[in-house]
Amino acid sequence: MKIDLFDFELPEELIAQVPLKNRTDSRLMVLNKETGEIKHEIFKNVTEYLREGDCLVLNDTKVLPARLFGVKKDTGAKIEVLLLKQLEGNKWETLVKPAKRIKEGTEIDFGDGLLTAVCTETSEHGGRVFDFKFEGIFYEVLDQLGEMPLPPYIKEQLEDRDRYQTVYARELGSAAAPTAGLHFTEELLQEIKEKGVHIAFITLHVGLGTFRPVSVDDILEHDMHSEYYMITEETAQLLNDVKKRGGRIISVGTTSTRTLETIASKNDGEFITGSGWTSIFIYPGYEYKAIDGLITNFHLPKSTLIMLVSALAGRENILHAYNTAVEEEYRFFSFGDAMLII
Incomplete structure (x- = not known):
């Protein structure tokens, strides 16, 4: 068909x-x-x-307010991370832009250190696994830092x-x-x-x-x-x-x-x-x-x-x-x- x-x-x-x-x-x-x-x-x-x-x-x-904006710890380059699925513990399957900047071992800082993440795995099409570190409850931190992951065909900001x-x-x-x-x-x-x-x-x-x-x-x-x-x-x-x-x-x-x-x-x-x-x-x-x-x-x-x-x-x-x-x-x-x- x-x-x-x-x-x-x-x-x-x-x-x-x-x-x-x-x-x-x-x-x-x-x-x-x-x-x-x-x-x-x-x-x-x-x-x-x-x-x-x-x-x-x-x-x-x-x-989930699953879109996060952070910076690479070593260079300060801006990175966008989209959470897709929780794996074991605090590890998440994600999509990253620009993915070419993120290798295994790369550290990302979100919200001036309120949330940090280390890349533990890489895959095709921008897929990355991150292990997150934070104080308190993850979903409360995410609610504070994250944005709604609107579909790619929506260009306007959601008020x-x-x-x-x-x-x-x-x-x-x-x-x-x-x-x-x-x-x-x-x-x-x-x-x-x-x-x-x-x-x-x-x-x-x-x-x-x-x-x-x-x-x-x-x-x-x-x-x-x-x-x-x-x-x-x-x-x-x-x-x-x-x-x-x-x-x-x-x-x-x-x-x-x-x-x-x-x-x-x-x-x-x-x-x-x-x-x-x-x-x-x-x-x-x-x-x-x-x-x-x-x-x-x-x-x-x-x-x-x-x-x-x-x-x-x-x-x-x-x-x-x-x-x-x-x-x-x-x-x-x-x-x-x-x-x-x-």
Whole structure:
């Protein structure tokens, strides 16, 4: 299956650089996954498309302020370090710019010595492992020194770092936000509950592999990144009950979707408690086993995410919807508008 099948023309001015003042004021495209019919809505009206007995599944991961700016101890050269994944102890897998300046043994100083790090391993494409040294609690130091790791296509500074967190974020560990959830407010979630719709939480810590472009012509040759997930017994039981009673499971975001489909695929459609790593790659031809609908943002051309939504609604329907979104000047990507596929 060729990567060019998932391409579309996207004017750069449609890439949202800042969030809207009010989260629920985003536009919402409602796409019928069977017929391809499109409706144009405002996100605050999403409740109208949910039914009593349905279950909305949210990813409660919390983004780390994982971008650090420091200097080399020996030369004073400026270095940018992006935390990706915690290894044993205080060692972290990171991306570094400029990577060519960082060899094994290189020491970096952050915040006038509040945090220091020694490079212990190097790898390709700017990958480095650092062993960090600090006083107190690492996450408190990180909160003081770090910045939000916004995606590379966002050039503007974020004035309020909370706007790159969902209102229900609680499990620290992501290198990026599950952006479909950014449209929800506490008030909207309460309105959804009052309609008789269940709310369930899973956790998947988003890695920067989410933004990694597919660099092969045949998508079957793509090496999918892995991400850590957790699902509680309470959530698993709720999801199984909803399925048995004929309710729909509506996933909020591709991260929730990957988690639910990983679990259901391993257990004949059932949900069980547990944690682990998922590298599931969903593209057309995949038969969904967990979800019935999806709330998601508009994704990059030729990305694994546009393949995932194409598997749910059909490639032709998705490309027609995306071309319509361009014509109607929807806002794209992390701070952009939303799509409900149902």
